[in-house]
Amino acid sequence: MANSMVPTLLHRLVLVLLLLLLPVLNSGQAEGCATPAAAARRGTSLRSQAGALLHWKSSVKYSSKHQLGTWGDDGMYPCNWTGITCGDTLSRRGTMGKVITGISLDGAGIAGRLDKLRFQSLPYLVNLDLSDNYHLSGAIPPGIGSLSMLSTLNFSGDQLSGHIPASFCNLGQLTGMDLSSNNLTGQIPPALGNLSRLGFLYLRGNRLSGNIPWHLGQLQNMREMDLSLNDISGHVPSALANLTNLNYLDLSDNRLSGPIPKELGHIQTLQVLHLEKNNLSGTIPPSLGNLTVLTYLTAYRNQYTGTIPAEFGMLSSLISLDLSDNHLTGPVPYSVAGNLTSVTYFSLFGNHITGSIPHEFGNLVNLETLALSDNLIVGSVPSSIGNMSSLKQLIIHNNSISGELPTELGNLVNLEYLMSYENQLSGSIPPSYGKLVKMTQMRLFNNQLSGPVPPALSNLTNLVVIAQPGSLTHGFGRPWVPDPNG
Ligand SMILES: *[C@@H]1O[C@H](CO)[C@@H](O)[C@H](O)[C@H]1NC(C)=O
Ligand SMILES: *[C@@H]1O[C@H](CO)[C@@H](O)[C@H](O)[C@H]1NC(C)=O
Ligand SMILES: *[C@@H]1O[C@H](CO)[C@@H](O)[C@H](O)[C@H]1NC(C)=O
Ligand SMILES: *[C@@H]1O[C@H](CO)[C@@H](O)[C@H](O)[C@H]1NC(C)=O
Ligand SMILES: *[C@@H]1O[C@H](CO)[C@@H](O)[C@H](O)[C@H]1NC(C)=O
Ligand SMILES: *[C@@H]1O[C@H](CO)[C@@H](O)[C@H](O)[C@H]1NC(C)=O
Ligand SMILES: *[C@@H]1O[C@H](CO)[C@@H](O)[C@H](O)[C@H]1NC(C)=O
Ligand SMILES: *[C@@H]1O[C@H](CO)[C@@H](O)[C@H](O)[C@H]1NC(C)=O
Ligand SMILES: *[C@@H]1O[C@H](CO)[C@@H](O)[C@H](O)[C@H]1NC(C)=O
Ligand SMILES: *[C@@H]1O[C@H](CO)[C@@H](O)[C@H](O)[C@H]1NC(C)=O
Ligand SMILES: *[C@@H]1O[C@H](CO)[C@@H](O)[C@H](O)[C@H]1NC(C)=O
Numbered sequence: 001m002a003n004s005m006v007p008t009l010l011h012r013l014v015l016v017l018l019l020l021l022l023p024v025l026n027s028g029q030a031e032g033c034a035t036p037a038a039a040a041r042r043g044t045s046l047r048s049q050a051g052a053l054l055h056w057k058s059s060v061k062y063s064s065k066h067q068l069g070t071w072g073d074d075g076m077y078p079c080n081w082t083g084i085t086c087g088d089t090l091s092r093r094g095t096m097g098k099v100i101t102g103i104s105l106d107g108a109g110i111a112g113r114l115d116k117l118r119f120q121s122l123p124y125l126v127n128l129d130l131s132d133n134y135h136l137s138g139a140i141p142p143g144i145g146s147l148s149m150l151s152t153l154n155f156s157g158d159q160l161s162g163h164i165p166a167s168f169c170n171l172g173q174l175t176g177m178d179l180s181s182n183n184l185t186g187q188i189p190p191a192l193g194n195l196s197r198l199g200f201l202y203l204r205g206n207r208l209s210g211n212i213p214w215h216l217g218q219l220q221n222m223r224e225m226d227l228s229l230n231d232i233s234g235h236v237p238s239a240l241a242n243l244t245n246l247n248y249l250d251l252s253d254n255r256l257s258g259p260i261p262k263e264l265g266h267i268q269t270l271q272v273l274h275l276e277k278n279n280l281s282g283t284i285p286p287s288l289g290n291l292t293v294l295t296y297l298t299a300y301r302n303q304y305t306g307t308i309p310a311e312f313g314m315l316s317s318l319i320s321l322d323l324s325d326n327h328l329t330g331p332v333p334y335s336v337a338g339n340l341t342s343v344t345y346f347s348l349f350g351n352h353i354t355g356s357i358p359h360e361f362g363n364l365v366n367l368e369t370l371a372l373s374d375n376l377i378v379g380s381v382p383s384s385i386g387n388m389s390s391l392k393q394l395i396i397h398n399n400s401i402s403g404e405l406p407t408e409l410g411n412l413v414n415l416e417y418l419m420s421y422e423n424q425l426s427g428s429i430p431p432s433y434g435k436l437v438k439m440t441q442m443r444l445f446n447n448q449l450s451g452p453v454p455p456a457l458s459n460l461t462n463l464v465v466i467a468q469p470g471s472l473t474h475g476f477g478r479p480w481v482p483d484p485n486g
Contacts, residue, residue, distance in 0.1 A: 044121055046086075049100045050078040052121035059116035060136075063109025083108070089124060099124035106154070111135035114160075119143040125150055131178070132157040139163075140184075145170035152176040156202065159183055164208075169194045176200035180226065184208060188227070190215040197221055204250065205229040212251075214239040224248040228274065231255055236280075238263045250274040252298070260299075262287045275299040276322070284323070286311040298322040300347070308332065308348070313339040320345040324371065331355025332372075338363045347371040349395065356380070357396070362387040371395040373419065378402070381420075386411045393417040397443065400424055405449075410435045422446045431456045439463050 054072050062068045067082030078100055079086035085102030101124055110133040119125075125147050130136060136158040145167025152175060160182040168174075169191030176199060184206040192201070193215025199222060208230040216225070217239025224247060232254040240249070241263030248271060256278040264273070265287025271294060281303040288297070289311025295318060304326040312321070313335025319342055328351040338360030340346070346364070349371045356379025357372065364370075368390050377399040385394070386408025392415060401423040409415070410432025416439060425447040433439075434456020441464055457463070 044123055046078065046098050046100070047076050048121050049124075050076045052118040053078055053081070053084070053100075053103075056114075056117040060110050060112030062111070066105075066108040068105065068108055068110070085127070087124065087126070101125060102127040102129075104129045105133070106130070107132040109133065109135075113138035114141055114144075115139075117141070120146045123148065126173075127152045129154040130158060131155060134159060137161065137183075140165055142167040144168070147171060149173055154178045155182065156180040157182075161185065163187075164189055164192075164203075166191045168192060171195060172197070174198055175221075178202040179206065180204040182206050186210070188213055188216070188232075192216060193218045195219065199223045199245075200225075202226045203230065207231055209233065211235070212237055212240070212256075216240065217242040219243060220245065222246055226250040227254070229253040233257065235259075236261055236264075240264065241266050243267060244269065246270055248272045251278065253277045256280055258282065260285055260288070264288065265290045267291065268293070270294055271317075272296040273298070275302065277301045279303055281305065283307075284309060284328075288312070289314045291315065293317050295319045295342075300324040300326070302326055304328055306330075308336060310335045312336045315340060316342065318343050322347045323351070324348055325350040327352060329354065332358055334358050334360050337361045340364060342366060344368045344390070348375065349373040351375055353377055357382055357385075357401070359384040361385060364388055366390050368414075369393040369395070373397045373399065375399050380404070381406055381409070381425075383408045385409060388412065389414070391415055392438075393419075395419045396423070398422040402426065404428075405430060405433075407432045409433065412436065414438055416440050418442045418444070420444055420447070425449055428452070429454055429457070433457060434459050436460060437462075 057068060057071055071081045074080060078084050079098050083103060083105045084100060086098045087101035088096050089099045091097050100122055106129050115138060120143060123146065126149055128150060131154045137160065139162035140160055142165040144165065148170060150171050151173050156178040161184065163186035164184055166189045168189060174195050175197050180202040185208065187210030188208055190213035193213060198219050204226045209232060211234035212227065212232060214237040217237060222243045223245055228250040233256065235258035236251060236256055238261035241261060244267065246267050247269055252274040257280060259282030260275065260280060262285035265285060270291050273294065276298045279302065283306030284304055286309035289309055292314065294315055297318065298320065300322045307330035308328060310333040313333060318340050321343060322345065324347045331354055337358035341364060343364055344366050346367055353372065353375035357377060359382035362384025365388060367388050369392060373395045380403025381401060383406040386406060391412050394415065395417065397419045402425065404427035405425060407430040410430060413435060415436050421443045428449060428451030431454040434454060437460060439460050440462045
């Protein structure tokens with residue numbers, strides 16, 4: 001009996017102690033998400049806000065050119081200090097008073113850490129920009145969670161390290177967060193999924209690892225999310241498809257694996273999707289063809305298999321499609337070749353594409369780069385290519401393309417590169433190519449071409465490489481420039 005009472009009493013004591021300590025812990029550390037927003041706000045006069053700034057200033061170095069040096073020279077009125085913005089607030093006594101609402105010290109040459117910045121003394125802060133201070137290092141203190149009115153935060157281009165503190169979940173007013181180009185490690189805290197106003201999340205260029213938390217799919221106001229250039233692994237969570245206001249999603253340059261969730265095709269607002277340089281596999285979901293405002297779709301250097309969905313012909317806003325360096329098979333769908341009239345860049349090199357070059361490509365009058373090299377393409381170069389009036393680069397080498405080079409290609413006055421080596425082209429170079437005045441590289445070696453080089457080509461004054469020596473007859477007075485790779 002007596003024995004069993006001891007733990008109970010102890011439990012109660014611990015519980016009471018915990019209850020007493022909890023508010024203190026929360027307002028001090030702001031580690032949990034239960035902190036009442038206004039807890040830290042009481043009793044912070046403008047003077048103590050200024051004091052917090054001066055306290056931090058004395059702990060860091062800064063560029064001698066920056067006016068940070070003059071802080072405090074004019075007394076304790078921070079609203080006139082460089083980089084500081086004040087706003088008005090109604091005090092408890094009903095009078096209007098100044099409070100610090102903004103700190104903007106981008107590129108101020110600050111060297112040091114954030115530890116000595118007492119965020120608890122700056123509870124009215126709305127905008128905090130310490131970006132491009134390359135020697136601002138150390139961890140982001142958990143105390144940052146006490147900035148309950150913070151709307152925008154920019155630490156990009158600093159040298160912060162350590163984890164992203166979970167206390168960020170207390171920043172309920174945050175609309176934009178830019179921590180890109182730092183040295184942050186650890187996982188993306190799932191707690192960020194609680195920042196319901198967040199519209200911009202930039203974490204590009206850190207060393208973040210772990211998975212993408214599905215919790216980010218709760219951020220209904222999210223418009224731009226950039227997690228690129230990190231070490232993030234695992235699958236792309238299908239919950240991201242719940243971001244129904246998303247315009248921009250960049251997951252490139254990570255270690256993501258598995259398929260692209262087909263649900264991403266539901267994000268009707270998506271304009272940019274970057275997935276390149278990961279280890280993504282499986283087939284490319286046809287549902288992405290429903291993204292009618294999509295302008296950029298880049299997924300090169302992954303492990304995708306299967307065919308290019310014919311539904312991509314519905315991507316009427318597309319400007320750039322890059323699926324190169326994957327394991328894609330099958331032909332280029334006619335719908336894709338003929339319908340994407342806004343496309344300027346189209347690249348499928350380094351796959352296992354079969355079939356011939358669709359003559360529908362002739363419809364793509366805005367296309368500047370067509371790259372189909374290193375595939376298994378057969379058939380001849382369609383004469384319709386001569387209608388692609390914006391074409392600058394035609395890159396089709398290392399296929400099994402046969403037949404003669406079309407005369408119509410001579411109409412492409414913007415053409416700068418014609419790479420068609422390692423194919424089975426026959427016949428000779430049409431004299432019309434003398435009109436390609438912008439041509440700088442024409443590589444046609446390792447084909448079955450014959451006949452003289454047309455004299456008209458002597459007018460191509462920018463031409464550097466035409467073929468490897470000996471593969472064609474010299475037709476004009478300029479010396480051959482040997483192909484460095486030939
Ligand atoms: C702040 O600057 C303004 C304009 O330069 C000046 O009139 C005012 O006296 C300054 N306030 C304080 C408290 O120094
Ligand atoms: C953050 O600051 C950098 C450098 O000052 C700037 O280029 C970037 O656009 C800012 N980020 C946001 C979201 O405004
Ligand atoms: C990032 O942090 C690691 C240690 O965690 C350090 O070795 C490296 O130099 C840092 N990189 C930069 C760019 O500061
Ligand atoms: C989000 O907030 C709720 C309450 O506001 C809390 O219960 C939950 O733990 C938070 N989620 C995360 C991931 O922090
Ligand atoms: C996404 O939406 C679906 C359906 O509306 C819902 O069941 C799911 O819980 C949501 N996921 C997230 C992470 O919000
Ligand atoms: C990529 O995924 C494949 C399986 O699909 C796996 O065998 C390989 O190790 C992964 N590569 C990297 C670099 O993660
Ligand atoms: C595209 O959207 C329509 C209407 O929402 C839907 O019926 C169709 O299944 C979607 N297509 C794909 C390929 O998901
Ligand atoms: C190609 O575009 C036409 C007209 O814009 C459209 O009717 C057709 O559905 C598109 N084809 C495909 C396969 O998307
Ligand atoms: C030619 O393309 C194939 C893929 O179709 C590739 O495996 C091969 O390495 C390429 N050859 C050269 C010389 O690049
Ligand atoms: C090129 O375009 C013209 C005019 O739009 C059209 O009449 C002609 O058939 C096209 N040529 C080819 C080879 O597709
Ligand atoms: C080179 O261009 C000039 C003027 O543009 C033209 O008169 C001449 O015929 C051209 N030479 C050849 C060989 O086509």
